[in-house]
Amino acid sequence: MLRRYKDVVIGYKEESYPPIPTKFTLWLRRNVLVQLFRFIVINIKVMRIVIGGHH
Amino acid sequence: MAKVVVLGAGISGHTAAIYLRHYLSRKHQVVVINPTRLSQFPPSNIWVAIGKMKSKHVIFDLEKIYRKNKIEFVQGRALSIHPEGDGSEDRPFVMVELTGEDKQGEKINVDYDYLINATGPRLAFELTEGLGPDKYTYSVCTYEHAEQTWKALQEAFEKMKNGQKQKFVIGLGHGSATCQGAAFEYALNVAYEIRRRGLQDKAEILWLSNEYELGDFGMGGAFVRRAGYITSTKVVTEGILAEYGIRWIKRAGVYKVDERKIYFEKLDGSMGEVEYDFAMLIPAFKGAGLKAYDKNGNDITSKLFNAGGFMKVDADYSGKPYEEWKASDWPKYYFNPDYNNIFAVGIAFAPPHPISKPMKSPSGRVISPAPPRTGMPSSVIGKTVASNVAKSIKKGKLVLEHTASMAEMGAACVVSAGYGFFTGAAATLTVFPIVQDYEKYPEWGRNLSYTLGEVGLAGHWFKYMFHHLFMYIVNTRLLWWALPL
Numbered sequence: 001m002l003r004r005y006k007d008v009v010i011g012y013k014e015e016s017y018p019p020i021p022t023k024f025t026l027w028l029r030r031n032v033l034v035q036l037f038r039f040i041v042i043n044i045k046v047m048r049i050v051i052g053g054h055h
Numbered sequence: 056m057a058k059v060v061v062l063g064a065g066i067s068g069h070t071a072a073i074y075l076r077h078y079l080s081r082k083h084q085v086v087v088i089n090p091t092r093l094s095q096f097p098p099s100n101i102w103v104a105i106g107k108m109k110s111k112h113v114i115f116d117l118e119k120i121y122r123k124n125k126i127e128f129v130q131g132r133a134l135s136i137h138p139e140g141d142g143s144e145d146r147p148f149v150m151v152e153l154t155g156e157d158k159q160g161e162k163i164n165v166d167y168d169y170l171i172n173a174t175g176p177r178l179a180f181e182l183t184e185g186l187g188p189d190k191y192t193y194s195v196c197t198y199e200h201a202e203q204t205w206k207a208l209q210e211a212f213e214k215m216k217n218g219q220k221q222k223f224v225i226g227l228g229h230g231s232a233t234c235q236g237a238a239f240e241y242a243l244n245v246a247y248e249i250r251r252r253g254l255q256d257k258a259e260i261l262w263l264s265n266e267y268e269l270g271d272f273g274m275g276g277a278f279v280r281r282a283g284y285i286t287s288t289k290v291v292t293e294g295i296l297a298e299y300g301i302r303w304i305k306r307a308g309v310y311k312v313d314e315r316k317i318y319f320e321k322l323d324g325s326m327g328e329v330e331y332d333f334a335m336l337i338p339a340f341k342g343a344g345l346k347a348y349d350k351n352g353n354d355i356t357s358k359l360f361n362a363g364g365f366m367k368v369d370a371d372y373s374g375k376p377y378e379e380w381k382a383s384d385w386p387k388y389y390f391n392p393d394y395n396n397i398f399a400v401g402i403a404f405a406p407p408h409p410i411s412k413p414m415k416s417p418s419g420r421v422i423s424p425a426p427p428r429t430g431m432p433s434s435v436i437g438k439t440v441a442s443n444v445a446k447s448i449k450k451g452k453l454v455l456e457h458t459a460s461m462a463e464m465g466a467a468c469v470v471s472a473g474y475g476f477f478t479g480a481a482a483t484l485t486v487f488p489i490v491q492d493y494e495k496y497p498e499w500g501r502n503l504s505y506t507l508g509e510v511g512l513a514g515h516w517f518k519y520m521f522h523h524l525f526m527y528i529v530n531t532r533l534l535w536w537a538l539p540l
Contacts, residue, residue, distance in 0.1 A: 018297035019290055021510075029480055029511040038513035042467075042483055046517070049465030049487050049505055050435070050539050 057083045057448040060149060060167040062133045063343075064089035064117050066096070066430065067401025068173025069529055070437035070540065071444075076124045077536050078445035086127040086165060090154045092118050095198045096529070098430055099522050101237060103201035104335075105208065105244045107474040110198045115529050124531055129165060130155035133174065133343070136359065137164075138394040139350035147396070169444045172366050172399040173437065176340035179229075183338065185312035186228045192312055192334040195241055196234075204335055208245065211333045215249070215257035221332040224317055226263035228336030230308025233273040233425040235266060236468045238337045239292075243472035245335075246299040247479065255300065261329060262296055262303040263317065263336070265422050267414060269293050269305055272468065273424035274410045277486045278499045279508035285499070288484065291508045295482050299472070304329070306414075308422040309336060324417040340402060340425065342366070358393055366399035367391060370407040377412050382462030382492035384408065388455045389440050395453050398440045401433035406461075410490050431466045432489060434525075435459050438540055462490035465505055469518040481514030483507065 021029075028034050059079075061072045064087050072087045079085065093114045102108035121128040131151040138147045148166040153159060178196050180187030188194050193204040211221045225242040227235065242262050249258045262269075270276050270288030277288045296303055306322035316328045317336070342364020347356045360366055368391060371384040384407040391397040399405070406426045414423040428436075439459035446454040465487030473479015485507050491500025499506075528535045 018293040020294065020297065030477075032477070032512070035512040035516070038509065038511055039516050042485070042507070042513055042517050045485050045505060045507060046467045047539060049467065049485060050431070 057168040058086065058166065059084070059169045059171065059444055059448070060086045060088065060165055061171045061173055062088050062149065062345075063173035063175050063401075063403065064094045065173060065175040065401060065433070067175070067403070067433035067437035068171065069094055069117070070434045071171050071173060071400055071441040072126055073120075073124060073529070073531055074438050074441035074536070075445055076126050078441060079448060081125060083448060084127060086129060086167075087117065087121060088129045088131055088133055088149065088151055088165065089117060090130065090132045092116065092130055092155075094529075096522065096525050097196065098237070100195045100198055100201040101240050101244060101471075102474065103198055104193075104195045104204040104241060105248055106205045110202055113198055115526065120529070120531055129153070129163075131163070133345055134162070135346040135348055136170065136172075136397070137348050138170075138359075138397060141348070141350060141352060147394075168396060169447070170397045171440060171444065172345070172397065172403045173401050174343035174345065174403045176402045177343050177364070179339045179341040183229050183309055183312065183336075186309070186336060186338055190312070191314055192228060192336045194337065195237055195335060196337065207333060208248075212249075212252060212254065214332075215254040216252075218257070220257050220259070222330060223258060223260045224263050224329055224331040224334040224336070225260065226336060227265045227424070228309050228312070229339035230265050230310070230320075230420050230422040231425050232265060232337050232339045233427045234337050234340075234429060235264065235272045235424060236427070236470060238335065239272075240470040240472070241335055242301055243295070243299055243470060243482075246301055247472040250300075251473075260299075260301045262301050263307055263309065263319070263329070264303065264305050265308055265424055266305055267322070267411070267423065269296070269303060271411050271424060272484075273427045274486065274489055275412065275491060275500075277484065277501060277506055277508070278503065279484075279506055280503055281508060285503065286508075288508055291482070291484075295470075295510065306422060308416065308420045310420070312336070320416050320418065320420050320422070322414055322416050322422045342403065342405075359391060359397070361405040363405070365405035366397075366403055368399050368404045370405065372405070372407055374408075377408075380408060382460070382488070382490055382494065385460045385462045385490050387458040387460045387463075388443060389436060389459070390453075390455070398444065400436045400440050402428045404428070404436075426461075426490075428461070430468075432459075432461055432464060434540055435464055460488075460490075462488050462492050464488055467517075469514050469521070471515045471518040473515065476516075477512070479515050480510055480512060481518055482510045483514030483517065
């Protein structure tokens with residue numbers, strides 16, 4: 001996933017300075033337990049949005 | 056007995072129709088008019104366009120569903136609305152050209168007590184020279200387009216396997232096009248599939264957008280809490296593109312495509328062009344092009360529709376400048392102020408103004424996204440209007456109890472790449488409300504506790520679940536109405 005950073009992050013161009021995830025962040029994104037928790041959080045947030053969206 | 060006619064069976068129209076049938080007793084008629092027998096769930100077209108789903112997984116058979124639910128189905132295209140009837144007919148009606156195989160071209164009048172216009176967008180490829188699947192670029196806007204795009208993508212993969220370099224340009228094909236989320240998702244999926252095949256050294260991928268800053272998504276961007284900061288979606292989006300090895304050009308209004316190059320004007324007036332081998336560019340959207348006539352046959356199209364062909368509803372169309380925009384400009388009930396028994400839902404309603412700040416190049420070309428009204432807002436609006444129409448029928452007068460303003464509802468945009476349960480990832484963006492309300496949320500325009508932006512497997516699972524949930528609801532399976540929408 002990260003092998004192209006050296007091509008993308010080149011100074012003095014419009015697209016030069018994106019944030020780059022650390023190895024730990026990448027691990028968190030793939031960790032099933034962490035993501036299960038995030039899945040529940042996303043569902044709760046979306047449910048609140050759906051229910052709160054029409055009155 | 057009342058008769059409700061729904062024009063169009065996309066996300067919004069179909070939702071309105073099945074909820075109307077659910078709310079109303081069988082003595083009332085619900086009629087749906089749609090040019091095709093099949094409808095689709097457009098967000099999943101992305102999966103069709105990368106070969107992870109077949110068309111049959113994203114389409115649903117209207118005739119079958121409507122037969123089961125006692126909804127009348129007319130396969131045809133609405134041509135004109137006659138809200139006062141005409142010389143020979145007192146009741147309001149819609150003139151329809153039938154499109155079914157046996158009666159193609161035949162014109163009929165379908166009368167109504169309440170009309171819900173859900174005709175969706177007309178894909179205005181012609182506004183950009185050379186744009187569209189019949190010309191040089193591909194699209195994911197319909198399942199047929201997505202199938203065609205997948206075929207072309209496979210050919211590009213083959214060329215790369217044979218050592219040929221390929222340049223992919225994905226983004227928006229017009230200065231005012233919207234639906235950035237779909238194009239963005241497709242760009243990530245293409246990048247993912249290229250990497251999965253180990254072909255990244257043979258590919259160059261470019262994101263080409265009309266947004267002022269990446270992450271605008273036609274809703275003026277958003278702010279999310281992230282790693283101890285309140286961060287703009289610009290930062291989140293740029294990070295995701297960089298991760299996938301995608302370069303970008305922003306503030307670009309595409310005006311022409313030929314067989315080798317895409318031509319665009321930038322917001323600062325400079326002209327640019329990029330070569331491409333494969334391009335998927337979303338076109339501008341227009342209204343369906345319905346006409347309207349009064350009792351005497353006078354053309355009243357401009358009374359019902361704006362210049363883009365979208366239907367006027369209970370919104371503020373005064374054309375006030377950006378600095379004076381308010382959340383209250385946005386419609387709550389979606390009824391036409393001149394004819395209160397006509398409603399417009401989904402993309403068919405005319406927004407009062409964009410959400411993103413309107414921008415023009417020195418030559419006068421609009422280079423800023425139109426407001427998105429697809430997906431979640433479409434279905435919520437469809438359901439809300441169905442509820443109000445059903446109440447009005449039961450009470451015998453116009454009752455507007457329920458509201459669904461885009462300035463009071465949120466949306467989730469899940470941009471998923473990859474397909475497996477443990478592979479791939481999704482960027483999830485939720486915002487509340489869609490249209491910023493600086494009176495209620497003076498700091499950020501939105502409620503940050505509902506607004507999130509994150510990347511991970513969770514969003515990927517959510518999108519997969521949402522696809523199946525939606526297909527369950529639209530197919531009106533057991534207790535479908537008990538599910539959240």
